[in-house]
Amino acid sequence: MKKFTLLLMLFQASFIFAQKEITGVVKDNSGAALPGVNIVEKGTQNGVATNMDGGYKIKVKDGAVLIFSYIGYDSVEKTASGSKMDVILSQEGGQTLNEIVITGSRTAPRSNTTSALPIDVISSKDLAATGQATFDKALQYKIPSFNTVQTPVNDATSLLDPYEIRNMGPSRTLILINGKRKNLSALLYTQTSPGRGETGADISGIPTDAIKSVEILRDGASAQYGSDAIAGVMNIILKDNKGDGSVTARSGITAQGDGEMLGVSVNNGSPIGVDKGFINYTVDFSKTSQSNRPGTVNAAGEYSDFVYVDPNDSANYTNGATQASITANNATGLAKVNEFLSRRSDAGNINGSPENAAAKFLVNSAYNVSEQTELYFNAAYIYKKVNSFANYRTPYWRSVEDYPYLAKLFPNGPNGTYDGYVPTFEGLLNDYNGTVGLRSKINDWNIDVSFTTGGNAQTYMVGNSHNRNKVYAPRWNPDTNLFEPVELYRENSPVAFNPGGTSFSHNVGNIDISRVLSDKISIGIGSEMRAENFEIISGGLASYDGGGADSFAGNTPENSGKWNRYNIGGYFSLDYDVTDAFLLSGTVRAENYSDFGNAFVYKVSSRYKIDPMLTLRASYSTGFRAPTLHQIYTQKSQYSFIPGKGIQVGGLVNNVSPQASFLGLAKLDAEKSKNFTIGVGGKITRNFNYTIDYYHIAVKDRIVLGSEITGTKLDGDGNNIGTTPLDDVLRANNLSDVSFFANAIDTKTSGIDVVLNYNNLLVGKGDFDFSLSGNYTIQNERDGAVKNPSLVESAGQSIVNPTQEALFFTSRPQTKWILGANYEIGKMGFSLNNTYFGKTTFKQQGLNNNLRTEFIPKIVTDLGVTYSATEKLTLSLNVNNLLNVLPEWKFKAENAAGQAIMNNTTVNHAGLTPIQVESNLITFNQRYSQMTYDGYHFSQLGTMFSLSLNYKF
Template identity: 65%
Template sequence: MKKLAFILIVLSTSLCFSQQTVTGVVSDADGSPLPGVNIIEKGTSNGSTTDFDGKYSIEVNPEAVLVFSYVGFNSKEVPVNSQTTINISLSSGAELEEIILVGSRALPRSNTTSSLPVDVLPAKELTSTGQITFDKALQYKIPSFNTVQTPVNDATSLLDPYEIRNMGPSRTLILINGKRKNLSALLYTQTSPGRGETGSDISAIPTDAIKRVEILRDGASAQYGSDAIAGVMNIILKDSPEEGSVTIRSGITSEGDGETIGISLNNGSSIGEDKGFFNYTVDFSKVSLANRPGTVDAQGEFDDFVFTDPDSYSSYLDAGGQALDGGAILTGLTAEQAQQEFIDNYVGTPNHTTRLAEINAANTQGRADVDQFLALKPDAGNINGSPETSAAKFLVNGGYDISKNTQIYLNAAYVYKKVNSFANYRTPYWRTLTDFPYLADFFPDGPNGQYVGYVPTFEGDLNDYNATIGFKTKRNGWNYDLSYTTGGNTQTYKVNNSHNRNTVYSPSTWIDSNDNGTVDPGELTQGSELYRENSPISFDPGGTGFRHSVGNIDIAKLITDKISVGFGAEFRTETFEIIEGDLASYDGGGADSFAGNSPENSGTFNRYNFGGYLDVAYDITEDFLVNGTVRLEDYSDFGDAFVWKLSSRYKFLEDKLTVRASISTGFRAPTLHQIYTQKAQYSFVPGAGIQVGGLINNVSPQAKLLDIPQLDAEESTNITVGIGAKINNNINFTIDYYNIQVEDRIVLSTEIGKTATDAVGNSIGNTNLDQLLNNNNLNDLSFFVNALDTRTSGIDVVANYKNIGLAGGSLGFSLSGNYTIENERDGDVKNPAIVANAGQSVVNLTQEALFFTSRPKTKWILGTSYNIGKFGFNLNNTYFGKTEFRQQGLGPNLKTEFIPKIVTDLGIDFNATDKFTVSVNVNNLLNVLPEWEFKSLNAAGDALLNDPAELKTRSNLITFNQRYSQMTYNGFHFSQLGTMFNVSLNYKL
């Protein structure tokens, strides 16, 4: 027995000593590291893979043979021969241009041979656009990506909504180095694309910190969880310890405004003797105001704000029901009885004739007042376009090798943005001295110190941060990745140059502020008005905040040279905060233009969820790959979700052609913003001016009173079928068809009004809806609801042809496009009973247009590049296809159609030295501006098109009397600022 034990010990010891560690780096022919390369000890199942830096480590026999293999490259066998370091280069006629990491949770694949459609944009492609922010650079590089700058800039001025494949910002998941980025605190509530949703603030990410961007254009809930119905955007940060640069940039519009200035520094350093690295970016920028108001129509202003119709019953009565000609008091009667009483007793009398003369005289004077003001301010003082924005951005990315097989990594970012924008100008005939005599003292801004109205400002402060720390290690061929991520976004607001115009009286108890026993000036006694002439003109409306904490563990292994497996888990907590405003900002109705958050609508709300996934990739043959993923998520507030995904690809013609397809289910959890937001909402209602509505949340007593159901998760089914080809090193293309079906899509309802009103607009309905509106002095209310099933399908095309020799230089072409086949509602709107019983709908024609037709039906980008000597030239033409809109109040006979346009961008680089580059960009070279026109929907619409006066009335209706003549009130999908000139100077450190 002892001899046997001794033999076993000797054998095991000899086996241990016969193993050795081999390390190295695998790169392509250009020396770029290749992540995800498979390394197998030939004849065994012992294997490893390279990390993001192309590094690997494996325990093998000194006499072993290592087999290096990677998709798209020729495999290579290398004898160990007792070597401890083996660095190799893989090459073939089908080398990959980019490595993508978002397609699978097992191993990365290539672009043209992956089983999923992915766009890969290196940093150079982003900076070549000349756009100031990351999101706007994507707008002119990715056809299925769209973002819009809303023409009305209050809270939405802090960041613009974006989306992929017309699916809204909530349905694209944003990752930084593969880890989930926090959502923004902002919930879009304006009537513009993205209404009712929120997304991450990708404009906060400094472009100079980005190495490349990978955009997975396919449902990925099975891999990553909620928010990935439309796809995933993975932002890979720069990781060079040696390459750095300083960039100074400046720009201006052709109108001489919108000046930009910025400076950024990107640099890095090694840690120890190449044990690790850190790379950091500092970016400061300022963009000045660019104002694009329209010339306001005087007749429209007069009709909306001044004109009194002599034939209207309401013109004869004041708010208390008293006849304005001095006649009898008509109180105690219904509206119909009062109207008939007035007609029977006063129409045709001398007092009636006198009143008609007074009304006509008032109308004449009112029109003169409008004309006088518009002569002073033809744009009615409105300021809309691009707000003034200042930003400071800081980001660091780093890693450190603890051992040959273990690395810690981290990245962190902080962004501060300050935005100054404006509400609609309150004209002197809109906010009159008759109604508010104290305004003459508040805003004496006219040429001679007279009151000429006022424009409330909106000032926003945004703080956004995210950070990740984790480590990766390898044990027995298993790759482990453990990480912790935190992030948050806070937005707080200021309103200046406004007032609280509401009548609110002081409480019954007098407060003796200086404790002297007498009522002194400034001390309010019982019954004193708190606001109006006592109102402040600056307000703190509060704001919103969001933060999350995410823990991830991801494990992967190459089981054999054909099978790789990945599995993992995620635990996430989320917190949403509605920050209370000061008393004057919300009391009685709050600050004019932007009411603050009241205590009952404020608070902190949180939830947590746990998710786990399993991902298996199987190369059935060298050409045939199948990839499957399943995921289970459990949320603390609405329950669980199970989703799955199956994808495959087949290569033929010596890897030159790849056919791929995927089918998956997905889900999107309602955000905390959608569940808990409740506030008074100022909005422009065509034909009625600015109105105050209420947004109630789904867990409030008001929602229970109205039997509004609580929110549930959206569910989706995604199908993608495509082909990818790499003809040679210079020519490649991909074509992909997609079909996305979403059930129980969450929408912010349209404004639900009173069920019935009398002749002067008072509610006479007796439903809970009417009572709620009357008790809260609201014109209408809205709420979130799972209201729609939708279908979206289309085709994405990406093609490249590069390295064409021409006159001693290199010419290249790229063409990419997106065409929407269908984007529509599937079935009836799911209206809550109280809305259906009132003959209304939570989704009206305007809402449907926002969801389905307010983005371009097709968008194409044709890019041309030419490099010769020290010069580089880029010319991009972006075709924005037709969009259609059904503006609120426009009626059933007309729609608006935005005319397709091509925006041309020119970029010129001059490499003065090896280190110094001058870049000049002219964006929108031909000064193309949005244009729209009315389109008829029926015979009545045809008649309207032939009536210039009626068309002018409807044009005034949707542009707020031409204040938003280019964009209409609801916005468009490219800038109305015209040509922009940009210059940047880059010096490599």
């Protein structure tokens, strides 16, 4: 680093070449000044933006070409001549696609129409128009290939919903802030839901009012950016305006009168000195109340799962039980179920959207140290608190007959009697990131040196629960002068627990250097060094001892700890404009990780402009994704719902533990990918543009969190009596099953992305814009056999079962389309968006293998209305899901045996047909009837109203 600093100083000392200052004003056809126009010296990263009066000032070399670009206007290129140059931009053919983009290239920036890669550009106005409360949900209704929904069962996942691009999971999309890598979340998704076994950056916490635009590269980019960019890259560009401050007040509520939302945010910018730079900051506070969408619980299913004892099973005749007593107890239990459900038809369950509160702070700044050197920094801090609930423990599920002390711990029923209890879950999240860097131009070399830090910590609290496990400790009895065993928990159990949590942080150093060598050739070279740290925070003794708190067990000391690694990588990029129409681009990258070794990847891409109506583009790349520290080191006991068995305790074994060695589990290696994209784009008319892109992604050695592996032999009561090493591990740790990570499968994913835009259509006295964008998944499947460890294979089991296959490949819409229209007339603006969610298919845990479930395609309609009362005051009303469309699923038969189950009208002891039994299994007796236990289509809250007021300073 000292040598590099000395070299930088020597370059600055020799910084001698002709420079000239150009000033001017940019206006539109009507003569109105245009603030915020991008002005870039062609082939460089030297650029400025116009001020509030449309004025600009920039220093360039003699003979430089300046590119003037602005959303909705034609770009203009002009050769610098003289010291003053005024420019007029026309709206006639201007499109969003003409905006200069920086994502996807390590050389000079290019316009979207001249890029060889498919890039979506979403403005802050586009995000605000969705009416969604958070950034990730706004993208859900703007980008067809982007999907995210709330998980049915919250727990820790209430802090961060899994998202993904092109059905590739959250781990395979790289998130950048102003071009710099954002830290991962500390959360590892371990529930049986989409995103299982993965982690991603927390984009939900980024305040939308701080965002200038979002560039989404829909192509593999590991060669340019390193690990995690297999599916693409999302670059979040922060606001950099020096004025135009505003305050926004938000409120909202669902049509059912819950989920109340209140929020306020302030965004403001100020210049530093006289044209020396800017500082822009955003402060955002919000609170959303609980919303609840439980189903009507099926009494027959409850009776069958929690009460019924089979009088025909000889094993049930113990302790003096007779057929008459069993029948009487069954009748009494059924009466208890019916009485409870008559008062609480939803069985007390609370599932929907959790209560949350958030505080977000963000600052973005740049300072001109000299004419050719800029110091920049940005920083953000997000605090989030979430309150959610576990499944309600009904009085016939956790009964006073089995646990007499519950009457004392939870006297919450009529007249102080015991009526069950619902454990609470409180999550606290702290997320921060910051970058400081120096950009300079030295003898035509563009140099960017930066340091980035970031972290995410999540800690949890469980309340209104108990430790029901029998754990004894010796205690001195003075009456007998002996140590006697005393129960630590059960009747002596606390009702609040500290389960611990997780944290992740990284420190990243970047050096990026580029230069335009000629009109045809530009190069880029750079290096990145990253250090990562992951910690599992141990919980309090009562939270994990003997099995831990009922609902969410804490982290044990032996499974807790701190781990770290580092990696260093370098890349070289070359762009060759063979002609004005024909571009060739290539990048190579080498990486070295301290824990698993080396990676070498490359990318080649090309673009050929036949004419303005048609441009051809294609790319081919290899990529990699390093296993996260979360995946390598997480080891825990976890409560999960097993259909037909209720809540069970399973174990997640990491691949570097003694248990892993005993079970013969291999250490995790990096995923490798091959990504091919080919597409076309252009302008049919001045106002109509389009892009169509085909993609194919092949991933080898994909890392998955395997399905739960059970004992090899069970007795009639479900006890494990197998004799293999796997059985020994399960029994020794009091686990019903064990799961672990593995490079288990190869996958193939292909599809088509379509974007159509028609803008500036004059309708009456107003302007009409129309857009249609869509994603269609052609193929998303496993390629070849599952790579099972020999121990699992010999036991006749697989770490990838039909449930996992469905979560990986069919749990997101097969196709998704967004049809949008905007109309502006006078002070009024109207937007209408229709989002089509294609079918999703699940094979829920416990579901008969001859059946599957499918969510029926649905269209969600969103309406937005804005009114500009004055030049400073704007009111916006959004009605999301205007027609109150809710998810809907149905059973599908896989074969004749499945059809027979659906057609069978024979009822069991509880009066349930076989298909009703299956339905109860996957919805926990209809508690989760809208979404099933493993997932669902889209948000289930129905119609939502939101109103915002924006006042400009």
